[in-house]
Amino acid sequence: MESKQQGCESGDSDCNGGLSDMPWWRSVGVWWWWMVVGVVVAVTGGGDPVLARDGDKIVCYYASWAHYRQGAARYTVQDVPVEHCTHVIYAFAVLDAATLTLTPHDSHLDTAAGLDNYRAFLQLRRRNPQVKLLLGLGGWTDSRSDKYSRLVSQPHHRNAFTQHVLDFLTTYGFDGLDLDWEFPAHHGPSEDKEGFKKWVEELRAAFRPHRLLLTAAVSAGKSIIDRGYDVAAVAKALDQVHLMTYDMHGSWESRVANHAPLFPANGANPELSVDFAVQYWMKKGAPADKLVLGIPLYGRSWTLSGSDTSVGAAASGAGNPGPLMKSAGTLAYYELCQAQQAGWKKVSGADGPYLTSGDQWVGYDDVATVIRKAQYVRGKGLGGVMLWDVTMDDFRGSCGDGPNPLIAAISQALGRINNHGTVRPRDDSTSQRSTPRPQPPRPITTTTTTTHTSTTQTHLPSPMPHHPGSNSVNSNPECRRKGYTADAKSCEHFFRCAGDRVFHFKCPEGLHWLQSRVSCDWPDAAPCKNLLY
Known part of the structure; x- marks a missing residue:
């Protein structure tokens, strides 16, 4: 769920959708992982865990x-x-x-x-x-x-x-x-x-x-x-x-x-x-x-407003975007573990772990x-x-x-992997087959325009930007860039060309196209003046 929960509820604001120094991680991380797994096996009795049906x-x-x-x-x-x-x-x-x-x-x-x-x-x-x-x-x-x-x-x-x-x-x-x-x-x-x-x-x-x-x-x-x-x-x-x-x-x-x-x-x-x-x-x-x-x-991340890095410290706003998801205030776990390897400090707090580096804080x-x-x-x-x-x-x-x-x-x-690391099948014999957001959703509406007649069938392009050869560049004046391109006439629209066809997209209601991230985002993160035409 585009992960917005009580924080948005209590503030009614438009909020979006063991780490330590690298030498420690490189030397004992794997050992620590197996120690935790060993505790789990001990708690469940060792051997093949007993599956809970529900x-x-x-x-x-x-x-x-x-x-x-x-x-x-x-x-x-x-x-x-x-x-x-x-x-x-x-x-x-x-x-x-x-x-x-x-x-x-x-x-x-x-x-x-x-x-x-x-x-x-x-x-x-x-x-x-x-x-x-x-x-x-x-x-x-x-x-x-x-x-x-x-x-x-x-x-x-x-x-x-x-x-x-x-x-x-x-x-x-x-x-x-x-x-x-x-x-x-x-x-x-x-x-x-x-x-x-x-x-x-x-x-x-x-x-x-x-x-x-x-x-x-x-x-x-x-x-x-x-x-x-x-x-x-x-x-x-x-x-x-x-x-x-x-x-x-x-x-x-x-x-x-x-x-x-x-x-x-x-x-x-x-x-x-x-x-x-x-x-x-x-x-x-x-x-x-x-x-x-x-x-x-x-x-969830913040930019600290002072030198205090403890839980409850004052913050001035969202944390910096991560290097991969590029989402202010949110870091994917793969960005967090890479931050650990880059030397961010980990603290195990009473309500969960958090990382700090300079003025950045993430729980x-x-x-x-x-x-x-x-x-x-x-x-x-x-x-x-x-x-x-x-x-x-x-x-x-x-x-x-x-x-x-x-x-x-x-x-x-949960006992879904046995002590040999194999995923065990689930017993569904008693089950009835008759259930946040870190990122806003991507485009929901697509229309296609043919710019000239062609007898060759054109397949839909890959949704990821790529760099085709010069013979793939369309002569249509709309296609000024390779990959997904902002529509100069609309904050919500963008398009992509493939051969003789122009594929027009519209962001979900309330979102704007942000060319620098090649995605739709909230208007405060993607104001029209920042679109690259």
């Missing part, structure tokens, strides 16, 4: 717009560690504001009219036949209008949505739908609470004959829970409840803190912790085994932290863990711990 779920969100990132940050559907995941959710489809039905977010990337990424995603079953592949609907950006409120307020709108989404899911072959409306009654009317309940209950009834899963990503903030969810009824209708237990703090605040603490530090607001959210959802009527605990694979979850959270899941009898999002783990293994070290550690701690 407690070993690993729900992996795949942020499809990572396909457009550049260099080592580029992430394709083939990079999803599906062997570790029990469920993978394609983020995101969106709600059409006119028809109030589900529609692809990026038709060029998602559908057969372009790169056909939905089909590539569904082929993940070839690597893990037991995995459940769901389509996510919504996200932070898509929730920033009244369209979801309009949908749930009228029975005929809900019925039309249900009939359309059933056809969509079954035609493609998805295993279910994950609802990511952020959040009912948050900026909408109080009637959203009842409307959301009716929506999920009606979807449940319609999905049951087709054995489709219905899940939802929900807030961990008390005020949003109270305003937006009839917890007992919603939890009964859903197969899984994905708790967004992260982004409790961020650069929209003027003091630094870990954004996903398992327990609150001394003196901290007790409601801004993972444990509080879990206990509160259960208190309100959610069964423990349906709750799936969200774990972030990224950190995050490391291997030890995610193992602790996985053990918490088992101890509380929860349904499993949810990861936002898999594109931000060290998926290339660039820091020396192998690919996806956080996901692998969670898989180990």
